[in-house]
Amino acid sequence: MTSxxxxxxxxxxxxxxxxxxxxxxxxxxxxxxxxxxxxxxxSSGLRCPVCQGxxxxxxxxxxxxxxxxxxxxxxxxxxxxxxxxxxxxxKYGEWVLLAPEPSGFNLVVYLLPIGLVIxxxxxxFTFVRRHGGAHLPTER
Amino acid sequence: xxWRRASIAGAAALPIIALLAxxxxxxxxxxxxxxxxxxxxxxxxxxxxxGEAAQQRVEGDxxxxxxxxxxxxxxxFWASWCLACRDEHRALSDVAxxxxxxxxxxxxxxxxxxxxxxxxxxxxxxxxxxxxVDDPRKRTAIDYGLYGVPETFFIGKDGRVAYKxxxxxxxxxxxxxxxxxxxxxxxKTPASP
Numbered sequence: 001m002t003s004x005x006x007x008x009x010x011x012x013x014x015x016x017x018x019x020x021x022x023x024x025x026x027x028x029x030x031x032x033x034x035x036x037x038x039x040x041x042x043s044s045g046l047r048c049p050v051c052q053g054x055x056x057x058x059x060x061x062x063x064x065x066x067x068x069x070x071x072x073x074x075x076x077x078x079x080x081x082x083x084x085x086x087x088x089x090x091k092y093g094e095w096v097l098l099a100p101e102p103s104g105f106n107l108v109v110y111l112l113p114i115g116l117v118i119x120x121x122x123x124x125f126t127f128v129r130r131h132g133g134a135h136l137p138t139e140r
Numbered sequence: 141x142x143w144r145r146a147s148i149a150g151a152a153a154l155p156i157i158a159l160l161a162x163x164x165x166x167x168x169x170x171x172x173x174x175x176x177x178x179x180x181x182x183x184x185x186x187x188x189x190x191g192e193a194a195q196q197r198v199e200g201d202x203x204x205x206x207x208x209x210x211x212x213x214x215x216x217f218w219a220s221w222c223l224a225c226r227d228e229h230r231a232l233s234d235v236a237x238x239x240x241x242x243x244x245x246x247x248x249x250x251x252x253x254x255x256x257x258x259x260x261x262x263x264x265x266x267x268x269x270x271x272x273v274d275d276p277r278k279r280t281a282i283d284y285g286l287y288g289v290p291e292t293f294f295i296g297k298d299g300r301v302a303y304k305x306x307x308x309x310x311x312x313x314x315x316x317x318x319x320x321x322x323x324x325x326x327x328k329t330p331a332s333p
């Protein structure tokens with residue numbers, strides 16, 4: 001009986017319209033959510049200096065949280081995402097980027113895996129063509 | 141054994157082994173700072189520990205870097221929870237006292253810590269000759285590209301970051317760096333931002 005009442009109460013509660021969040025200006029809210037989205041995107045690409053391989057977006061460390069606030073503040077002040085990234089690169093070096101810029105020596109990071117995959121495929125292809133089926137056990 | 145095949149496999153593996161071997165020679169925590177050579181970021185931070193004698197500042201007073209234009213400044217980021225900060229405390233305090241007449245300013249910047257903890261720590265350590273300021277929002281730490289404590293920044297008379305030291309400093313290092321900064325002729329080229 002108690003569970004039936006509970007289920008009824010839950011069903012009624014779910015039918016209630018969600019409380020309206022009072023907004024002063026609809027366009028301001030949209031702008032804020034766009035700003036938050038951009039801030040999240042920039043923060044996800046910046047390395048937390050006091051963590052191991054975490055972005056400042058994902059890190060709960062105080063320094064990362066403060067960096068995240070700074071990202072949002074700078075974007076709100078009119079800086080572009082590239083300018084915000086440049087600010088952090090100016091302080092921490094390119095190390096602060098979780099994905100290094102694909103230029104100069106960094107290209108090795110991007111091209112080496114592709115080269116290895118192609119090289120591996122060529123070796124496998126050559127091996128199979130030369131010895132294809134030679135070692136397969138014969139059916140009796 | 142097919143020696144030709146083995147040598148091809150060895151030659152292919154060699155660059156990868158060399159790359160891994162090179163990786164083991166590097167300290168992943170030693171990250172080069174882009175700050176040396178650039179203008180030291182200015183700050184306005186509140187004094188939480190006043191220091192002693194000639195270096196004393198009023199508690200609550202605001203310290204800005206621009207107040208000390210033309211002077212050599214040493215900024216040491218520290219915290220009461222930092223063990224390595226204990227190792228360098230005496231050296232910093234003594235050298236700061238020894239160089240006070242030569243116009244060198246030392247400031248401690250409390251990082252990620254409560255001012256009362258910082259003050260208690262200084263008391264426990266037997267005092268500190270130079271004042272410490274608080275960086276409650278860590279903005280100065282971020283401006284200086286900090287990723288741990290202790291870290292010490294040497295700022296030259298031209299207002300540029302001359303050197304960043306990661307980990308505890310020693311008397312010898314402080315004296316060497318300060319003597320070379322004090323002996324350096326004034327820079328003619330403007331500092332880069």
